[in-house]
Amino acid sequence: MTTLWISYQQAQSLVDKYITEPFTRIHLRESEVIMRWLAKHFWEDEEQWWIIGFLHDLDWDITKTDQQNHCVLVQTLLRDAGGTDFLIDTIASHWYDNEMIPALQNKKRTSRIEYSLAAAETLTWLIFATAIIQPEKKLEVVKIESLKSKFKNKWFASRCSRDMILECEKAWVSLDEFLQIGLTSMQNIAWEIGL
Template sequence: MELGITKEKAKDLLDEYVKDPIIKLHMIESEAIMRALAEKFYKEEEPAVTEAMADEWGIIGLLHDIDWEMVKDNPAEHCVRAQEILRNNGASEFLIETIVSHVYGMEIIPAFKDKVRNSKIQHCLVAAETLTGLIVASALMQPDKKLASVSLESLKKKFKSKNFAARCNRDLILECEKADVPLDEFLALGLKALQNISGKLGL
């Protein structure tokens, strides 16, 4: 898997293009869940391979909304501008396609509304970045507003409650199953991934 962008370069791009702390945290959260997924899928490999794959999957999560601040007032351009940013910074076509795939099928983005996700990593990205919203919303509902106070059982109930964090599309989260990750396992993996970086997130 050739990305064309290193972990260090990805962090530089994040700092250059993302100033809003909420968006930046969302991208860091997405990175964490993508890393956890890679560690699951490649756990039988040599440790160096597992770590390398976690880095690469993490980069995809970290950069997936790289253009959002530029286009938030014109969402039809979301991921259209991202392609330009990434290509101009040496990203491989694989990295670009994987990142833009998280908006495939969205009517609001004409350039991608007729496209469909067709790979494990594409399904994982859209599921992971959507799950972050559900987990963070669950944490903010706790008396202490801490991720440590969110239980897996509580998160499962929140997932089933369509009125809770209604903007977190459950169908997109369920794409984890298209990557052969059962929903309950995915919720547990995502929750643990964010709890592990709770200090960085301030939650």
């Protein structure tokens, strides 16, 4: 069994230390809950998956104006906190093959958890965008049909990579099921994330 060497309490302390923007905290929480639901779906270790989802953008508030260092700095932060290579590599993988980051440019995702993380954290943006265009601006009114329609509309939330979301299929879950998992998991914390 692979280990992280970082507990959920330690992960929370790291987020408290490095994340200052409320919107980033919301994104981390959204990613965490989708990863947890995926872990349940795949019969994987829920705690590992949700910690990985929760920490995946730990360096974002520091690197958002210097994106060449996003997913590079996080490796140092996690290593200094005692994180394992498995934790560090999995988190860095969500920006693999990114031309903006020379250190990650030629790396490829290869595992179910890597595909799941990349797809899940990207899906949060599509679900959020779908919710805020509703008259009520609430997640509870978003229907799966609407989310599927927005996924197909490349002009809607155009910076949200559909190809990245489709990596769910490399993790052996259909797009329809993945969209439902993401929507349901975020609806379950709607009150917490202000939607």
